[in-house]
Amino acid sequence: MNSVDASEHYELGATDLAPSLLTVVLDTNPHAWAALEGSLPLSKAVANILVFINAHLACNYANEVAVVASHTTKATWLYPIHNDDTSQESADPDGDVSMNGDDAAAPQTNKYRPFRLVEEQVTKKLKELMDSTSSNDLRGNTSTMLAGALTLALSNINRRTIAWAEEHGGADLEDAAGDGGSGGAGAGAGAAGTGPGRYSASNDDERLQSRILIVSVSGSSDSAHQYIPVMNSIFACQRLHIPIDVCKLSGDAVFLQQACDATKGVYMALSEPRGLLQYLMMAFLPDQRSRRHLVLPTRVDVDFRAACFCHRRVVDIGYVCSICLSIFCEPPPGNDCLTCGTPLDVGDFGSKPALIPRKKKKKKRVNGTSTVGTPMSTGTPTPGPG
Amino acid sequence: MADSDEEYVGSVTDDEDDLQVTRTDQIQPRKRKQRGGGEWELARTWETLVEGADGTISSTVEGLLEASKRKRLLKDTTPLQRGIIRHVILIIDLSQSMAEKDLRPTRYLLTLRFAQEFVREFFEQNPISQLGVMGLRDGLAIRVSDISGNPTEHLTAIQELKTQDPKGLPSLQNGLEMARGSLFHTPSHGTREVLIIFGSLLSSDPGDIHQTINTLVTDKVRVRIVGLAAQVAICQELCSRTNRGDETAYGVALNEQHFGELLMDVTTPLATQKQSASSLLMMGFPSRTVEPTPSLCACHSKPSRGGYLCSRCGSKVCNLPAECPSCGLTLILSTHLARSYHHLFPLMNWVEVPWRRASSSACFACGLPFPAVPPEDQWSVTENHAKGMSVSSRYQCMACKNHFCIDCDLFAHEVVHNCPGCQSNSVQAVADGMDTTA
Numbered sequence: 001m002n003s004v005d006a007s008e009h010y011e012l013g014a015t016d017l018a019p020s021l022l023t024v025v026l027d028t029n030p031h032a033w034a035a036l037e038g039s040l041p042l043s044k045a046v047a048n049i050l051v052f053i054n055a056h057l058a059c060n061y062a063n064e065v066a067v068v069a070s071h072t073t074k075a076t077w078l079y080p081i082h083n084d085d086t087s088q089e090s091a092d093p094d095g096d097v098s099m100n101g102d103d104a105a106a107p108q109t110n111k112y113r114p115f116r117l118v119e120e121q122v123t124k125k126l127k128e129l130m131d132s133t134s135s136n137d138l139r140g141n142t143s144t145m146l147a148g149a150l151t152l153a154l155s156n157i158n159r160r161t162i163a164w165a166e167e168h169g170g171a172d173l174e175d176a177a178g179d180g181g182s183g184g185a186g187a188g189a190g191a192a193g194t195g196p197g198r199y200s201a202s203n204d205d206e207r208l209q210s211r212i213l214i215v216s217v218s219g220s221s222d223s224a225h226q227y228i229p230v231m232n233s234i235f236a237c238q239r240l241h242i243p244i245d246v247c248k249l250s251g252d253a254v255f256l257q258q259a260c261d262a263t264k265g266v267y268m269a270l271s272e273p274r275g276l277l278q279y280l281m282m283a284f285l286p287d288q289r290s291r292r293h294l295v296l297p298t299r300v301d302v303d304f305r306a307a308c309f310c311h312r313r314v315v316d317i318g319y320v321c322s323i324c325l326s327i328f329c330e331p332p333p334g335n336d337c338l339t340c341g342t343p344l345d346v347g348d349f350g351s352k353p354a355l356i357p358r359k360k361k362k363k364k365r366v367n368g369t370s371t372v373g374t375p376m377s378t379g380t381p382t383p384g385p386g
Numbered sequence: 387m388a389d390s391d392e393e394y395v396g397s398v399t400d401d402e403d404d405l406q407v408t409r410t411d412q413i414q415p416r417k418r419k420q421r422g423g424g425e426w427e428l429a430r431t432w433e434t435l436v437e438g439a440d441g442t443i444s445s446t447v448e449g450l451l452e453a454s455k456r457k458r459l460l461k462d463t464t465p466l467q468r469g470i471i472r473h474v475i476l477i478i479d480l481s482q483s484m485a486e487k488d489l490r491p492t493r494y495l496l497t498l499r500f501a502q503e504f505v506r507e508f509f510e511q512n513p514i515s516q517l518g519v520m521g522l523r524d525g526l527a528i529r530v531s532d533i534s535g536n537p538t539e540h541l542t543a544i545q546e547l548k549t550q551d552p553k554g555l556p557s558l559q560n561g562l563e564m565a566r567g568s569l570f571h572t573p574s575h576g577t578r579e580v581l582i583i584f585g586s587l588l589s590s591d592p593g594d595i596h597q598t599i600n601t602l603v604t605d606k607v608r609v610r611i612v613g614l615a616a617q618v619a620i621c622q623e624l625c626s627r628t629n630r631g632d633e634t635a636y637g638v639a640l641n642e643q644h645f646g647e648l649l650m651d652v653t654t655p656l657a658t659q660k661q662s663a664s665s666l667l668m669m670g671f672p673s674r675t676v677e678p679t680p681s682l683c684a685c686h687s688k689p690s691r692g693g694y695l696c697s698r699c700g701s702k703v704c705n706l707p708a709e710c711p712s713c714g715l716t717l718i719l720s721t722h723l724a725r726s727y728h729h730l731f732p733l734m735n736w737v738e739v740p741w742r743r744a745s746s747s748a749c750f751a752c753g754l755p756f757p758a759v760p761p762e763d764q765w766s767v768t769e770n771h772a773k774g775m776s777v778s779s780r781y782q783c784m785a786c787k788n789h790f791c792i793d794c795d796l797f798a799h800e801v802v803h804n805c806p807g808c809q810s811n812s813v814q815a816v817a818d819g820m821d822t823t824a
Contacts, residue, residue: 075810080753148810151798155751155806158797228731229804231724236802239510258721304694306671306720316697317715320667322471322575324730325723331666345575345665 019062020209020287021160023153024049026078028069028129029144032217036250040273045249046126048277049215054115055285064208066156067122068149069129073137075148078125079118144218146255147229154236157210164208209288211265212237212244219251227255234259243291245284249273261302268297310338319346452779452792468655469577470726472515473533474508475565476501476581478544480523483586483615484552489642493585493614494552496642501544501583504649509537511653511729513722514707515576518568519543520561524554525590527564533572535707556584558620559591559598562609566598569607575665578607581652584621585614595620599627608656612648613638655729669716670697672706684711728803736783736795738776741765746780749791751798751806756780756791783807 026049033042053065067078111119234255237244243265246256252269260267266283270276283297305314308329318327326339331346478501484494501519508517518533519540531543562580569578580602589595602609602624609628611621617638625636639645672694680689684701685708693702699713707718741759748755756779765777780789788807790798798805 073811077753145810147804148806148808151802151804151806151809152751154802155794155797156753158801159752159754159793162793226809228724228727229809231721232728232803234721235725239801262721302674304671304673304719304721306723315671317668317670320669320723321664322667323664325470325726327669327720327723328666335666337664337666342664 018207018209018289019060019064019164020056020211021064021066021157022053022056023066023068023157023210023212024053025068025070025146025149025153025212025214027144027146027214027216027218028071028126029142029218030072030130030133030138031142032144032219032250036217036273040249040276045215045273045276046122048280050119050122051277052280052285053118054112055281057114057118058112059285059287064160065118066153066160067118068153069126070144070146070149071129071133072141072144073133075145075152076125076129077152078129079121081121081125142218143226145226146214146216146218147226147233150212150214150230150233150237153212154233154240154242157212157240157242161208161210210240210242211288212242213284214244214246214256214259215249216246216253216256217249217251219253230255230259234262237263243288247276247279247284249276257302258304266296452776468657468729470512470514470655470729471576472512472579472655473517473569473572473576474515474579474581474652475518475520475533475568476504476583477520477522477527477561477565478530478547478583479556479585479614480521480528480547480550480552481556481586482553483556486585486615489614489639489645495548496645497583497585497614498544498548500646500649502541503646504653505537505540505544507650507653509535511726512655513725514718516572518565520564521547522556522558522561523552525557525560525592526554527557527560529564533568536705555588555590556586557591558582558584558589558624559593559595562595562598562602562624566602566605566607570605573665575667577656578605579652579656580607580609581649582609582611582621583614583649584611584618587615587618589618589620595624599624602628608635610635610652611637612645614645655726667716669718670710671720672697672703672717675702733799733803733805734784735799736781736790739778739780739782739789740776741778743782744778744780744789746789749794750788751790751794754791754793756789786811 026046028042033045036042053067056065057063066080069076069078234244237259242263244256244259244263245265246253246260246267248256248267248269250273257267259265268279268283270279286294305316306318306327307313308315308318309326310328310330310332313329315327315329318329319331320327321337321340321342321344323342324337324340326337328338332338332344335344335346336342337344478497480494484492484497486493489496505517505519508515514535516533516535517537517540519530521528521530530547531540534540561582565580569580572578607628609624611625613621613636615638617636622633622636626633629635637648637651639648674692674694676692678691680691681702682688683690683693683704684696685703685705688704690702690704693704694706694717695702696710696713696715696717698715699710701710701712703710703717707716707722709716741762742765744756744759746756747758759778776792779791781792781795782789783805786805786807790806794806
């Protein structure tokens with residue numbers, strides 16, 4: 001009896017507490033933050049985000065967090081820091097504590113340890129990042145490495161999901177089934193077949209719940225060359241059921257709207273950036289499970305129009321190369337695709353609207369009364385093929 | 387045997403030399419054949435296990451796992467022209483031979499399950515393609531679902547098949563003729579493909595199937611077959627004729643996993659054959675609207691508030707991709723196009739890193755610590771004990787020179803199709819972007 005009771009209690013606890021992993025992608029583009037200086041300087045924004053992260057960590061003792069900076073020149077981790085050397089440095093009270101000053105040292109001891117670790121590492125790495133940015137890097141470069149940041153975030157989510165699944169050894173572990181189940185030469189045979197199934201989440205409730213929050217300040221116009229990588233990351237999120245939330249402080253990014261729409265995330269363009277913390281707490285704190293019961297602030301009208309490859313015009317109706325799927329706003333000169341160079345047939349699109357010939361109609365009417373039955377009998381097969 | 391023979395050679399006299407030569411010639415080929423047969427029969431998996439320094443085999447087992455993970459990755463990444471816009475007919479054998487239980491739970495149920503997975507994965511990989519499902523039962527070809535771009539229709543149609551039982555004999559010819567008929571009207575810029583899941587070893591046809599094959603060849607329909615029982619000559623001929631002599635289009639499943647693998651291979655678009663026409667397609671990119679009052683959609687005549695307005699004529703359709711019911715314009719989201727780009731611009735394979743170059747301490751993307759570099763004299767011990775696997779557990783992207791772990795390698799190539807290193811570094815990313823857009 002005891003064992004039965006114990007196992008029941010244990011299982012109840014285990015299913016209730018699927019922790020969630022929040023990955024914050026912080027756009028640290030100095031150009032855009034400089035423009036925001038009046039209403040919301042970066043330091044204040046970081047402080048707000050840290051409070052938000054703490055709130056997330058406080059929701060569940062097992063919740064995890066990761067922070068990636070998407071800078072103008074590179075995307076880099078702010079937390080967790082994987083490199084062994086730097087973690088030893090931070091444990092050694094060297095640069096870190098002296099930066100905070102003596103007065104900060106006393107309250108640190110009373111702080112919940114996960115809060116303190118995140119805060120220390122994020123501020124330290126962010127400072128390092130800003131110090132390493134030279135004015136040369138910024139000249140003529142106003143975009144942000146969003147694709148890299150998303151890819152890093154996804155890699156970490158993948159790692160944490162595998163690790164969490166291994167620790168908890170749940171029944172739904174597609175990874176364990178794919179890898180460990182047939183631990184021998186046979187594993188190779190199943191690998192590719194189970195590949196697609198592996199990554200399409202089977203049971204969302206029992207796995208690590210991951211989501212990505214992008215705090216974005218840059219516009220998307222400069223990051224056109226990142227279109228394909230960003231889209232690839234978005235599709236990966238969609239496939240893994242990872243919602244991408246976007247908190248847009250300035251500018252407007254078409255990619256990000258599409259990202260939220262595709263992954264069923266929350267998109268918010270803040271009209272008043274000073275209230276960042278409140279927006280974060282109200283709109284972005286609930287995890288996937290709570291969101292099912294909430295009415296989410298999501299945009300209804302999403303801009304899905306495409307930009308053509310030739311002039312970067314936004315088009316409603318475009319011409320698409322059937323080989324490489326490049327979009328053009330008008331048939332390319334010489335009818336050769338600009339991207340892949342294939343000669344293309346240009347059909348006469350829309351020049352002749354399809355009309356029903358009149359004569360036939362008249363003929364049918366002549367027979368109309370007598371053959372009411374026949375059109376019916378010929379009419380029935382048509383819905384099948386059509 | 388050989389040893390004793392040589393001794394015998396030493397002792398023979400010169401006259402007997404000729405005889406001796408013929409004898410050894412006879413013996414050696416036979417021996418080789420025996421050994422070759424043995425290798426074909428069984429893979430001696432236990433012989434590849436090597437005890438590690440700590441007396442366990444865990445390191446070797448991990449190595450084998452890693453190698454198997456990587457095996458599926460190492461595919462050809464040369465950018466090819468692929469037929470991205472596909473028209474595929476999936477023909478499922480629903481004859482009595484599918485009731486066999488050699489694949490668990492039965493061939494029939496497993497096939498239907500895999501068929502559903504295939505439909506899902508197919509539309510994941512080919513969002514602007516069309517699929518239709520047919521069945522072979524009682525000597526007839528039956529239509530399971532019509533050609534359309536909507537996965538849910540196919541999924542529900544296949545689900546309904548589960549309540550029925552497989553019966554009768556299959557007819558390949560009837561199925562092929564019906565598939566040819568439904569592919570007849572598809573535009574020439576798309577591919578025409580037929581995928582058959584065939585569990586039987588016979589085909590009871592009303593006419594000459596060779597003529598059907600000829601017409602398929604002239605209509606440029608490519609047939610791929612996944613066999614469940616054994617190789618069938620007519621299937622082999624059918625596949626190689628319609629694929630210009632390519633034998634790989636016909637595969638026979640060895641077990642359940644291999645079956646799934648064969649099916650999932652088909653979801654990757656085929657490289658285009660030279661003769662397929664390329665054309666410029668006119669497409670509309672509608673934006674989504676939400677109306678205050680419900681109105682009828684043009685495609686199903688159902689009242690709804692949300693929908694997409696055709697960019698040319700303004701009719702409302704409820705789902706994309708679709709063809710505008712009133713003006714015939716192909717309506718599509720730019721994201722649907724973008725989803726196919728990774729087939730056209732594949733991520734390069736990463737290379738194994740030998741101990742000599744293993745300078746990194748942790749995976750660049752996920753931060754998993756790598757095993758430390760052992761002293762130089764131990765390098766050769768761990769070298770090459772599993773093919774395709776890196777001795778140092780590091781894999782390097784040749785473009786950005788960063789090192790990654792096996793899980794990130796898999797993840798980057800199978801799911802994200804981005805290199806975390808290249809995308810995280812400004813200079814590389816710009817160059818990469820130039821490559822893909824130029």
